[in-house]
Amino acid sequence: MVFRKMLRAFGVGGPDVETQLADPHCRPGGVLEGTVQVTGGDHAVDVEYVAIGLITRMSEENSEGDQEFHRQRLTGSFRLVPGRHHEVPFRFEVPWETPITELYGQRLNGMSMGLTTELEVARAVDKSDLDTVMVHPLPAQERILEALLRLGFRFSRADVERGRVYGVEQRLPFYQEIEFYPPAAYASAINELELTFVPTPERLQVVLEVERRSRRRPEGFGRFDVDYKTIDEVDWPTELDGWLRRAR
Template identity: 35%
Template sequence: MVLRILKEIAGAGVSVNTVLAQPGITPGGTLAGEVRFTGGDVDLEVQRIELDLAAGVLRAQRESERLVPTGFFQAQVCGPFRLAAGGSHAIPFTVTIPWETPLTAMGGRPITGMELGVATELALSRAFDKTDHDALTVEPLPVQAEALRAIEAAGFQLQGGKLVDGTYPGSHMPFYQEIEFWSTGEFTAHFKKLSVTFFTGAETTEVVFQADNLGTLLTPGVDVSQRFTVRNNVPSDFTELVRQQLWELVKRRTPGNLSKIHNPLPGRSATSDLHSPSIRAFRRMFRRKKNGVAHLSQFALFLYSEGENTTPHP
């Protein structure tokens, strides 16, 4: 009797595996796949199966920056059911991911510093949950890809990317992405590094260029940036448009203009209650109560252990 109870609590023998229909996706696209799972040694009650998207976000802690695992999208695959001992099952799923999902690759090239994954959680009643973790590749939409190609054509070289803690006005994400480039062409005399941020919706995309990381998009002070909006059906003169916007950024950086520029984007901080870099603090942050059952995202701890102190360096 005692052994049976222990097996129930541990969920002994239960396994879960998520198979994605395709390894890559674009923002706003459909993520499809199948959750495959097998019952254990005893019958168990499953409360639900959920998919969680999470990413490593740079967050300032005292005088340093650390990657903090941050969930930004959740979808339920199915509700309660009874999982018979030893039974094998497969449940297909299709979910639409957010338009502002960060990019992890450009034309098959990984963007250094970007970590994004799917965690599948099999929530068991009165037992430890079972999870499966899968990396997810997110490629640019056509409008984003054209902008990035035009930037490289202007003499910029991809350095990497990062997710910055904070919510941009009008966005629903707890962070925003900066894709960073080194200047190697005609713009080298004007700035060394260019950061590119996309705020994408179903019809339009706002593109933000920021030079040499003077300030941030969400903090007070000098923020030398250039913003423009394009429709998602890519204009034919996109390359010329990008060059024009880069030259506008150069003009804004001239000494006579710097004193006139102020941060026009007062955002609301998404800073967490997490103040300690310890594993114990991360466990507290990612523990959540649902119907009396405690859940802990092991994927979050995986991101932390893999990504601590991974700020891109030249």
Template identity: 50%
Template structure:
């Protein structure tokens, strides 16, 4: 995709910029290549810096209400100290590494409803910064992420939506100031105890932490409280197991844990004793096949200060409808012209 924009912040006769992404499809942990094409304007200029950055939209819990904000979460320099002559044409290649925690925006060739991501080019001349237009970026899941998402579809879960929440997941190391939640309506075989499931991935070069939040039905479980499960999967395990069976095991484990706890209360649904001792801190049960699960509250900790081959990413895998996602996935307009509200992540 290409954007072309005169650098209006610098007045009449300013340079023009085209940013080109030969392939806007990528995955976490990969490098996204591109080039910035400059055309000199009506006079010579000294360009102090050219950089590109990844920008996305997140949900923020405000004092009175939730609202959307735009954040820049990763940046790479393209050039610095550049003399651009009148009418001169230059092409500057770049690569920006996608952080391992980059959220997934696309699956099976379709945009996840609620997800937006773009690459922004910034040019600084004489201390004045021009924030260029945004180029849409498509982030496809890593193989292990894709297998788990496919497993939810195979089990009959229906995609509800996806968003980015500002803050950190309790007990996990994160390099980005937000985390992704992918939401599903429960499949019929679990609907007696689960309303919805929210899935989060926290990924690093070696593997991924899978965090599940189960929205329980009131009446069956104590007050209908949510509970959580966390499982560690290595990247190399992507093609070595029956993921539908593993995910089914995670879900049934969550149901069994709450059945067992409700039984320990003598069948009473009083929230006074919830969660049971050990939940949320140090409670571990061996999950079927992989990882460790935990239950209870304390899932999210808010902070208000601030690999694998491409495979089918280039063309996009087919069969979204078969995975149960098609009804909830639509193309999202890129930022709706609000990119100037973006915040810079101060790590």
């Protein structure tokens, strides 16, 4: 996947950049590898740095917008002469808490994720267009999602909200909510189910929130940790069904 763009901030004849990902697919805690190639324009310039970053769409109160949440500087300063190619390989570590964007080959409605390339020349900064990144669930996340689907829940939408989740270990300043419509077996009591994953290198933290149809009862909350090593030893449809019935 390649994108190339003349850097508008530097005017006609300025440098251009080409970024290539070896594979745009990844998982939380994984890596993205590729190269950034900067080509000199009509005149020599002093490049202060080249950096890349992950950007997602985030909601906050009544607004939403694209937010960079992880970045990596690839170079220090260097001189770029006319027509010269400066190639920078990179290995970009994807944070464990990165929201997932794909499920069974389909983009989750409401989600966007991209890698942006930034170049600074003479205090003028230009960011290239986003290179789309597809973030697939970890095996442990897949087991939980599969269990909900087997129980008959239907995916509604997903979004990323600024804030912190109570009672979990969290490094990034936001969390992802994946929303589901309930099947008939739960629909009389449950209006909507919201699922949040907060992975760490050691375990997967899972938070469930039930929006009840009766406004006289408060929303139901539950959280549990999943051991990556024993994820396949648990009957997750049965476990989740038990929790959901108690939470109704």
